[in-house]
Amino acid sequence: MTDTTDRALLHALSGGHFISGEQLAHQCGISRTAVWKRLQNFNQRWGLDIHSVRGKGYRLSRAIELLEEEILATEHPDTNVAPQVHLSLPSTSASLLEQLQQGGLENGASVFAEHQSAGRGRRGREWISPFASNIYCSIHWRFDCGFAELGALSLAVGAILCRLLDEYGVADVGLKWPNDILVERRKLAGILVDLLGSSEGPVDAVIGIGLNFSMPGNADELIDQPWTDLESLGMGELSRNRIASDLVHALTSGLPEYAHSGFHAFVDDWRRFDTLLGSPVTVVMGDNRIQGIHAGISTDGALVLENNGEKRRYYSGEVSLRGTGSAGDGNA
Known part of the structure; x- marks a missing residue:
């Protein structure tokens, strides 16, 4: 009941126009006092402005588009499992991992949230998740192979996401190894993959994606690295529901490619979107920092670093532009 009433309130306010407390109470079937309490709660829990x-009522500081399960389910009817949409979760990936441990999930099961209270980035970092501003999504896929064959899965997901953004017309979209999505070296999206299973297989993957759509005005105070969003890139007319639906469709089409052919099916795309190729970079591995020229990736997803004419491969770590001091992170 709470989620249904909260969603009804948010729908009524989503246009960003004033609406009286009396109207809100009537539409949602609650008292005016309950309206006021819930709106206070929205601000405290989710940071909604x-x-x-007096005399005009309430309005959101900016219009929002809520994600709708019905739209996501009908936009691509060939997607077998209806996506789940929540107003708020600690983390979309944590939700799927919990469901997985409780009894299994079908391939393509996905979870979206308008807000995450404990969104996760790579290496334990926080992923900033303002309400109804971006896309926070996780999807499940089971692979028959073991862990070793999934070492480049996150790179493949990066290539899948770049393909979609390129189709939308996002100019200069690129990949930073292993899987950050950048535009003009500003972070647009991140990826985090959790794997559960055995070394011989099968393995369940939960793939978390955070895609910046329309960051709030105070985002610079919250994020400690250069960032961008689709709205800033001239893509603000895109529907969040369309993006969410297209994302699920792209993943449920691309992940079977990986299951069949591994990273080989994505190498050419990854190299096409490799935004740091030829740049001086630093590979950060714990306390170690290794400098060199980014010479591309190998066919199994390793970073190739050139230093004094010698090329070496790296399968873990983070990459920063030399001198920037920031390696970035992924999401979920």
Whole structure:
């Protein structure tokens, strides 16, 4: 009941226009006092900026588009499992991992949240998740192979996401090894993969993606690295529901490619989107920092670093532009 009433309130306010407390109470079937309490709760829990003016009512500081399970389920009817949409979760990946441990999931099961209270980045970092501003999604896929064959899965997902953004017309979209999505060296999206299973297989993958759509005005205070969003890139007219639906479709089409052919099916795309090729970079591995020229990736997804004419492969670590001091992170 709580989620249904909260969603009804948010729908009524989503246009960003004033609406009276009396109207809100009537539409949602609750008292005006309950309306006020819930709106206070929205601000405290999710950081929603809600303006209140005597005689005019309430309005959100900016219009929002809520994700709708019905739209996501019908946009691509060939996707077998209906996506789940929540107003708030600690983490979309944590939700899928919990469901997986409780009794299994079908391939393609996906979870979206309008807000994450404990969104995770790579290496334990926090992923900033303002309400209804971006796309926070996780999807499950089971692979018959073992862990070793999935070492480049996150790179393949990066290539899948770049293909989609390229189809939308996002100019200069690129990949930073292993899987950050950049535009003009500003972070647009991140990826985090959790694997559960055995070394021989099968292995269940939960793939988390955070894609910046329309960051709030205070985002610079919250994020400690250069970032961008689709709205800033001239893509603000895209529907969040369309992006979410297209993302699930792209993944449920691309992940079977990986299951069949491994990373070989994605190497050419990854190299096409490799945004740091030829740049001086630093590979950060714990306390170690190794400098060199980014010479591309190998067919199994390793970073190739050239130093004094010698090329070496690296299968773990993070990459930063030399001198920037920031390696970035992934999401979920």
